[in-house]
Amino acid sequence: MRNTRGIPRLALSAVAGAAALGMAVTATTETASAQETLQVGAIQPQAGDCGQWGIPITRGMQIWADQLNAEGGLLAGDGKRYMIEIKAYDNVCYIPGEELKAGRRAILDDGIKFMLQTFTPGSRQAIAQMTTDHHVLTTSYGAGYLSKDHPYLIGGITGSPAAYMLVASRALTANPDVKRVAIITADASYGLAAKAYFEAGVAAHPDQAEIVYNESYSPDATKDMLGLLTPLMASEPDMICQLGFVPAQLAIMVETVEQLGFKGVYCAEGFTMPIILKRVPAEVLAGRMYFGYAFEASEASFSPKGHELYTTYVEQFGEDQWSPYTPIGYAAIGTIEAGIRMSPSIDSEVVMKTLLGAEVVDHPIFGPSRWGGEEIYGANNHLLTPLPIYNLGADGNLVLDHLLDHAAWWEQHMAVALPVLEAGGQVFR
Amino acid sequence: MQIVANIIFLSTFYVSFAVGLALVFGVMRTINFAHGEFYMFGGYALWLLINAFTGILPPGATFIVALIVAAGVVGVMGILVQLSIFHRLREQPFSIFMATLGLSYVLQVAVVKAIGPMGQSVPAPFPGFILFEGMVLPIQRLVVFGFTVVMMGGLYLFLMHTDLGRAVRATAQNRTGAMLQGISMNHIALTTMFVGSALAAISGVLMGSVLIISPFMGGEALWRAFIIIIVGGIGSLSGAVVAAFLFGIIDTLMTTFGAGKFAPMVDAIIMLLVLSFLPSGLLGARE
Amino acid sequence: MMLETQELTVKYDLISALSEVSISAEERTITTIVGSNGAGKTTLLKTISGLIRPESGEIRFLGERIDAASPTAIVRMGISHVPEGRELFPRISVYDNLMVGAYLRKDRKAIRRDLDRIYQHFPILKDRRRQLARDLSGGEQQMLAFGRALMSDPKLLLLDEPSIGLAPVIEQRIMETLRVLTVDENVGVVLVEQNAALALSVASHGYVLEQGSLVLQGPANELIKDDNVRAAYLGL
Incomplete structure (x- = not known):
């Protein structure tokens, strides 16, 4: 008797677990049905450690939709307003195979025509053909992989991995005494892209700096910073470029290398300052923290509209849930927003042609920007938005350090940077 | 020297x-998948208490309060798991495995919903570091080391020098033999789940003070711990300690010499070799 | 009567392991149950000590029904079971094995006294008290199993094949010790044995179990002369 009673109970608990997980995965919005609704897909990790990136990114997109819906919908080029519904699809942890599964659910099952995905080259390649076949305009916070054969795949903003190159270069320009650079990146597709782009950024300053440490770590095995960073510090760097740590890990990294005697500058895509400042005082770190990705919404001066994202997010989820990754989805989907506003029809093929055909795209956050990417991807489908680079002020607040013109930088340094990217497997011409 | x-x-x-x-595996002969989440609760207990008591208690005192509170609360959760899952599904290890796996997901999602997915970290309750013989020794890590030694000492005293501890060891080695001495299996199971779960929570508080605290920290720690207890010998606490040091040495050396990304693979290979040539582990029972 | 079973029936998955077995055992005497392998001897002992629940019938110990009591309650009432294969705790010391036997007792002085008495009966256990149980020889392990059972201060000992796997000389010593213990420690013994000759030589009363049913019973010195018993179990 006991046996037969036990099984439904077991089944129940397993189902409850799966159901609870499922609830977390698909975040959908109820929208008024008066107007037409436009479904926008988000393929991002929705659970697990990578959810620390994917969930804030998805939330940023949701706030984008909420803001437009509050205005009565997105005003398209056809003169109509469209309510936006965000549908999230889990790619587990930016795994290409999972990206493909998520893409199938979004495109084949749900008929999504506008979508955001990660920049990771492997993941972009995984769904490139499907986006082309089904005319799904797919943006990302960066380029990663583009192709003239896949015009529906666009790089929505400068973003990853280009920003790594630009931030490393800016940090070197601003600190002429920095000579020895350490690069530490995750041993994953996104980490390998970052490694090549950090190298390219350093290569743009051949007379100033050399790379003295350049290693990948396994994200699964890296729990103890002290062990990981001891060999890095043994190379005596005066600049550390990092990609792959989740925000709290990055905070522990900063604390650990400070304890190990580091006095140089940091470069990364984003720092979550409140948790870092709990560990290391602002006056110690001020002026040493270079970062830039899309834009940092908690800093008000760059974009008042963008800063609203921060205040809304903090109201909804609390200050300690703020993530430097929230703005990147918000900014990248803004490129599709710009395309829909320009296009005479919301048909995805017309939007794509209008957007890529435009000489200048008026991005809602970055303003007028031009297309680029030919030399790396063989297609000018990467919108080269200016990159705001931030630093830490003496009072513990973030300050806008520099607004870097991506297109101009590339013009100037392409000759040295491109071969480095090619050697790092990041050129897809 | 570092x-x-x-x-x-x-x-x-x-x-x-x-x-x-x-301990739990040795006595219960089945896996509690939610053990990792009990560890995670220890981490969040520290985080919540540090946030709540900032300015009221010194962080060092809060750290000690967190150790006691987390051990007590999570120990009781262990008892609830024993009553609701292990006892009702006894003799069905696979069902227990699935049910605790389900529980593990539910607890993760509950924390994501209640607190959020973003990993947290707390400033070291005992901040600062000591330079000694060229080594950097963060004080918090020395404190964690000290408490781990105390925790292991307490466990040793309990198991080796109390009647209940002796009964727990006897039960782990031979259930039938233990029942015939009048040892109540329910009593031992409740004791083991309380102690084992409290140990997970204590570990969570200790590690939460130096590593990141996230809803998913338990899952990763659990897989590493599986490898350790398999290599150490299932049911052998001393084997687990020896294996923990073995992997501590291997993983540190591999990271130091730039091969850290291969550490999980090497650890898995060591586990497979041990399973092939020493199926009962380094110090396990030959049964 | 110290222990009585009345029409005890035990089934494993609908197949009878014991059918309507009624036995009794008295204080300070050895009662033996002989029978071939699979006759149900071990099942009978496990049912008495509460490891197996009977389908029907009653078990009384000192006049109280115990057929629904837990193993813990049965040990507490004074029944101690030395099981087939001894079921020692292999990786703890001889001393700890003995102390686990006294798990339900609280009186430290009495426990200490009983421990000393067991060391007197089995001096080798005292010599080896710090060794792990698995490192003892077969005969020593059997002594430890006795000792552990006695540490619960029992009124009745259930012994399952104590001679199995031991050399004949050791077998004899074990049986001799058993006889002494019965008198010295004032306990009743139910002895289950395949070696019927050995068992009947020390017991005062015997039962013969075949395929779960009692086929014969009587004073041991009469059973040993019974032609059927001699043919079936004594190989004569």
Whole structure:
């Protein structure tokens, strides 16, 4: 008797677990049905450690939709307003195979025509053909992989991995005494892209700096910073470029290398300052923290509209849930927003042609920007938005350090940077 | 010399987490998948209490309060798991495995919903560091090391020098024999789940003070602990300690010499070799 | 009567392991149950000590029904079971094995006294008290199993094949010790044995079990002369 009673109970608990997980995965919005609704897909990790990136990114997109819906919908080029519904699809942890599964659910099952995905080259390649076949305009916070054969795949903003190159270069320009650079990146597709782009950024300053440490770590095995960073510090760097740590890990990294005697500058895509400042005082770190990705919404001066994202997010989820990754989805989907506003029809093929055909795209956050990417991807489908680079002020607040013109930088340094990217497997011409 | 310190700190982490799992596995002969989430609760207990008591209690005192509160609360959760899952599904190890796996997901999602997915970290309750013989020794890590030694000492005294502890060891080695001495299996199971779960929570508080606290921290720690208790010998606490140090040394050396990304693979290969040539583990029972 | 079973029936998955077995055992005497392998001897002992629940019938110990009591309650009432294969705790010391036997007792002085008495009966256990149980020889392990059972201060000992796997000389010593213990420690013994000759030589009363049913019973010195018993179990 006991046996037969036990099984439904077991089944129940397993189902409850799966159901609870499922609830977390698909975040959908109820929208008024008066107007037409436009479904926008988000393929991002929705659970697990990578959810620390994917969930804030998805939330940023949701706030984008909420803001437009509050205005009565997105005003398209056809003169109509469209309510936006965000549908999230889990790619587990930016795994290409999972990206493909998520893409199938979004495109084949749900008929999504506008979508955001990660920049990771492997993941972009995984769904490139499907986006082309089904005319799904797919943006990302960066380029990663583009192709003239896949015009529906666009790089929505400068973003990853280009920003790594630009931030490393800016940090070197601003600190002429920095000579020895350490690069530490995750041993994953996104980490390998970052490694090549950090190298390219350093290569743009051949007379100033050399790379003295350049290693990948396994994200699964890296729990103890002290062990990981001891060999890095043994190379005596005066600049550390990092990609792959989740925000709290990055905070522990900063604390650990400070304890190990580091006095140089940091470069990364984003720092979550409140948790870092709990560990290391602002006056110690001020002026040493270079970062830039899309834009940092908690800093008000760059974009008042963008800063609203921060205040809304903090109201909804609390200050300690703020993530430097929230703005990147918000900014990248803004490129599709710009395309829909320009296009005479919301048909995805017309939007794509209008957007890529435009000489200048008026991005809602970055303003007028031009297309680029030919030399790396063989297609000018990467919108080269200016990159705001931030630093830490003496009072513990973030300050806008520099607004870097991506297109101009590339013009100037392409000759040295491109071969480095090619050697790092990041050129897809 | 820093390597020596790093090995000790990493091994401390492995020991403090694996020993509770080894105890539960040894006595209950089945896996509690939610053990990792109990560890995660320890981490969040520290985070919540540090936030709540900032300015009221010194962080060091809060740290000690967190150890006591987390051990008590999570120990009671262990008792609830025993009553609701292990006892009702006894003799069905696979059902227990699935049910606790389900529970593990539910607890993760509950924390994501209640607190959020973003990992947290707390400033070291005992901040600062000591420079000694060229080694950097963060004080918090020394404190964690000290508490782990105290925790292991307490567990040793309980198991080796109390009647209940002796009964727990006897039950782990021979259930039928233990029942025939009048030892109540329910009583031992409740004791083991309380102690094992409390150990997970203590480990969570200790590690939460130096690593990141996230809803998913338990899952990763659990897989590492599986490898440790399999290599150490299932049911052998001393084997778990030896294996924890073995992997502490291997993982630290591999990271130091730039092969850290191969560490999980090497650890898995070591586990497979041990399973092939020493199926009962380094110090396991030959049964 | 110290222990009585009345029409005890035990089934494993609908197949009878014991059918309507009624036995009794008295204080300070050895009662033996002989029978071939699979006759149900071990099942009978496990049912008495509460490891197996009977389908029907009653078990009384000192006049109280115990057929629904837990193993813990049965040990507490004074029944101690030395099981087939001894079921020692292999990786703890001889001393700890003995102390686990006293798990339900609280009186430290009495426990200490009983421990000393067991060391007197089995001096080798005292010599080896710090060794792990698995490192003892077969005969020593059997002594430890006795000792552990006695540490619960029992009124009745259930012994399952104590001679199995031991050399004949050791077998004899074990049986001799058993006889002494019965008198010295004032306990009743139910002895289950395949070696019927050995068992009947020390017991005062015997039962013969075949395929779960009692086929014969009587004073041991009469059973040993019974032609059927001699043919079936004594190989004569």
